[in-house]
Amino acid sequence: MDTDVWNERVARGYDASTQHMYAPEVLAPAVDFLHRRAGSGAALEFAVGTGRVALALSARGVAVTGIEKSAPMAAELARKPRGRDVAVALGDMTTRQVPGAFALVYLVYNAITCLLSQEEQIACFRNAARHLEPGGRLVVEVFVPDLRRLPPGETARPFHVGDRHLGFDTYDLAEQRMVSHHYTIADGRATTFLSPHRYAWPCELDLMARLAGLARTERWADWNEAPFTAESRSHVSVWRKPERTGTPHA
Template identity: 70%
Template structure:
């Protein structure tokens, strides 16, 4: 993730700008899902941010650690109650190694797309596999780009229009890139935030997992385990690292 994007200004306002993601109907199913897959833990969150998911997961009694490239985002996490229980390593989720071995590694809220090349995304899968114990799980929550809704020649599509916020994505289809544009009115003043992404299809992620020595074990449309179909606009996918070969003992 680009530190120039996730800077001090963005970090300070991140939780307020993402209040809908903290609603119980959104957050609780995610934490429930991850807690079941973590088992006894520990769990590692790539791109832990300000701890939206890590903190409630930690409160379930699961030891949680995190990787975060943005120092400002990590500082916002450290201000929160319970953050002292979470060890955060500063670094890129594609290459940085956190101490320990984990039953679960997870990436939520489309963060895999913040890695802007296929090579980086493949490296993220390999890094996840390095952190996992045998039989451990790697979970990703990610959107599926609604390219079918783009008329020929059109490159922009709104995703939210509200009284104080306008959001739209601009697409570069040839390079699997998009830029999310956020325009907010705060105290009568306009605030702008642009974040670049490399969108990626579930089948491409499955190949990345295979390259990292993992295999798909589950795919759902959301954290509530709604069946995944061709019309799903998001997915929650789980890949597993194989158990050690007993014949080598």
């Protein structure tokens, strides 16, 4: 993951720019879903960021630890009320390890796509598996690539056009890469933010999980557990570590 993207300027404005993700109808279903999968066990969030989900899950009584590569993002979390309730280890989620075994490891809000190669994404799955206790679960929330809505021959698609914000994605189809471009006007100033991603299809993520020794047990269109279909724009998927060592069954 490119730490230059998540610098101090971006970290300071991140919660304001994602305020819609804090709405109760958005956040509560995610926390409910994760709480049920964690049960009475501990949880580990990869790319914990400023703690939107981790702090809400911790408030439910779940012991939450986070891994975060961006020191400015982790500092924003620590400055929040109860921010110290979530222990954060600085490092790359593909390799950083923390003590203990967890009932739940999770990545939300497309965090897996911030890893820009297939090799890094596989390493992330393997690192998650290392942290899971037997029977533990990995949960990933991520978008489904929007390529069906990309006109033939085009490489850019707008996702938001407003009075103060313009957002569009550009695609490199050969490398499964996209860059989200954000142009914002506020207080008479214009700012830009470019966020690179590597998209992956649901079946590709299933294969990554199998390489890490995990088997898929659930796939939903959203945190409310709507059925996943060919028209779904995102998915919440769950993979489970076997109770005993051995090859998981699909």
